[in-house]
Amino acid sequence: xxxxxxxxxxxxxxxxxxxxxxxxxxxxxxxxxxxxxxxxxxxxxxxxxxxxxxxxxxxxxxxxxxxxxxxxxxxxxxxxxxxxxxxxxxxxxxxxxxxxxxxxxxxxxxxxxxxxxxxxxxxxxxxxxxxxxxxxxxxxxxxxxxxxxxxxxxxxxxxxxxxxxxxxxxxxxxxxxxxxxxxxxxxxxxxxxxxxxxxxxxxxxxxxxxxxxxxxxxxxxxxxxxxxxxxxxxxxxxxxxxxxxxxxxxxxxx
Amino acid sequence: xxxxxxxxxxxxxxxxxxxxxxxxxxxxxxxxxxxxxxxxxxxxxxxxxxxxxxxxxxxxxxxxxxxxxxxxxxxxxxxxxxxxxxxxxxxxxxxxxxxxxxxxxxxxxxxxxxxxxxxxxxxxxxxxxxxxxxxxxxxxxxxxxxxxxxxxxxxxxxxxxxxxxxxxxxxxxxxxxxxxxxxxxxxxxxxxxxxxxxxxxxxxxxxxxxxxxxxxxxxxxxxxxxxxxxxxxxxxxxxxxxxxxxxxxxxxxxxxxxxxxxxxxxxxxxxxxxxxxxxxxxxxxxxxxxxxxxxxxxxxxxxxxxxxxxxxxx
Numbered sequence: 001x002x003x004x005x006x007x008x009x010x011x012x013x014x015x016x017x018x019x020x021x022x023x024x025x026x027x028x029x030x031x032x033x034x035x036x037x038x039x040x041x042x043x044x045x046x047x048x049x050x051x052x053x054x055x056x057x058x059x060x061x062x063x064x065x066x067x068x069x070x071x072x073x074x075x076x077x078x079x080x081x082x083x084x085x086x087x088x089x090x091x092x093x094x095x096x097x098x099x100x101x102x103x104x105x106x107x108x109x110x111x112x113x114x115x116x117x118x119x120x121x122x123x124x125x126x127x128x129x130x131x132x133x134x135x136x137x138x139x140x141x142x143x144x145x146x147x148x149x150x151x152x153x154x155x156x157x158x159x160x161x162x163x164x165x166x167x168x169x170x171x172x173x174x175x176x177x178x179x180x181x182x183x184x185x186x187x188x189x190x191x192x193x194x195x196x197x198x199x200x201x202x203x204x205x206x207x208x209x210x211x212x213x214x215x216x217x218x219x220x221x222x223x224x225x226x227x228x229x230x231x232x233x234x235x236x237x238x239x240x241x242x243x244x245x246x247x248x249x250x251x252x253x254x
Numbered sequence: 255x256x257x258x259x260x261x262x263x264x265x266x267x268x269x270x271x272x273x274x275x276x277x278x279x280x281x282x283x284x285x286x287x288x289x290x291x292x293x294x295x296x297x298x299x300x301x302x303x304x305x306x307x308x309x310x311x312x313x314x315x316x317x318x319x320x321x322x323x324x325x326x327x328x329x330x331x332x333x334x335x336x337x338x339x340x341x342x343x344x345x346x347x348x349x350x351x352x353x354x355x356x357x358x359x360x361x362x363x364x365x366x367x368x369x370x371x372x373x374x375x376x377x378x379x380x381x382x383x384x385x386x387x388x389x390x391x392x393x394x395x396x397x398x399x400x401x402x403x404x405x406x407x408x409x410x411x412x413x414x415x416x417x418x419x420x421x422x423x424x425x426x427x428x429x430x431x432x433x434x435x436x437x438x439x440x441x442x443x444x445x446x447x448x449x450x451x452x453x454x455x456x457x458x459x460x461x462x463x464x465x466x467x468x469x470x471x472x473x474x475x476x477x478x479x480x481x482x483x484x485x486x487x488x489x490x491x492x493x494x495x496x497x498x499x500x501x502x503x504x505x506x507x508x509x510x511x512x513x514x515x516x517x518x519x520x521x522x523x524x525x526x527x528x529x530x531x532x533x534x535x536x537x538x539x540x541x542x543x544x545x546x547x548x549x550x551x552x553x554x555x556x557x558x559x560x561x562x563x564x565x566x567x568x
Binding site for chain 1: 310312323325330332333334335336337338340342346347348349350351355358359360362363364365386402406
């Protein structure tokens, strides 16, 4: 018998997997409510209460504080809660189990999931942005490039947290519970329920490095045209590295 | 052990696996030859599925080792995945993808996949190629699942409950597929509780009961172990003269109950019994003759019927 050599699924496999995930998303209309509807909902709830007083550079409190918070919440919700629960469904239904006996790697599944998820977030964020401009006279960030970069980094960091949740949860149902807990913990320490100034110093400091506070703060800075500080960016970078390492170490097919 | 020195396609040595208080697989050792079609037969909960999960490297045994095609199933996982095709009992596929989309997706995982159209046709799903997985009938889902097990041209195929839920025609089609695999030298491990299927397809069968291998032989060999080859039953109006049948060379055992006489034996049992009855002037009615089958062997070897699990399932 000849020696068995390892064939790793190539670019074609990645492409077909990605297209398959896209088709599934497009065919599951109910699943589109969260990524597309949620941003607009969060925007409507928060924007109506926001003050219109200018805070500098021709930007209002809505632009500088509310919109960054809304966008951070959206990517946190999809990354930390939505993505792990989708993976949990995959695991519970045995889809991952079936893929686990093929040469497909976990990365193939996870990356395709993440790519499609991020695409959905992007569409959702753009839709919310259009709504904000039309209804609330929102102004674009002073530093557009950095703002987009920060949002992308925040999204990646939130997905990294989601990967950690998915990898470490003992059961599919616990993934949802742990994801929600993580979402609220990160949110609370990152200013979701009011500014971080009112938090105890230690929590405020930690929250400023964790993806929610870090993303929120950096996005806010970019919106006002202020320089984005290194601390939040490094914090998010570290989160991404931790997510990749932990999910690679602990990922299970079932 | 390197692939070139492996003498058996599957070499399992004293596999042991327990789930909490229940021992699922209890010291199971199997040696399955290259090109063999090997059956694992047993009732629900006998440990069949866990055994094949250990063989496929899906679970880690508490004790014991298993190598497949000369590869350690845990350490050489990546290499094993190239040459192993598995149809799992409890695994679904992406619900909203169609038959053709799923086959094409799985095909990309392998170096030299079977062309999608050819594979879909071979399991009789050509007309359903554009149907989503969730909208397929149970039997069609089963056939797709088998197709995906074969898409990478595996050298070892594990099929868990091959024809459960299939109609008779689809079942025959699946059996033909297994025969094709045999011809092309693929080793097949077939988990089943369908006697007819195992009797027809398998070179050898392991009977599993309560996690243990209680017998391992060819189907014909297992039948021989049941202790008899044939059985004749009839109804007699009068008691039989003592020793009338017992003294015949062909007869092994005679039971009487509920007005029926059951004679187990070998050779030309029916004729021997008929002649003896006629000579003694006994009028026999409702005479039936049957060959012992694997299900009789199962009862003899495990003490319970194989098909009771089906009743429990429904």
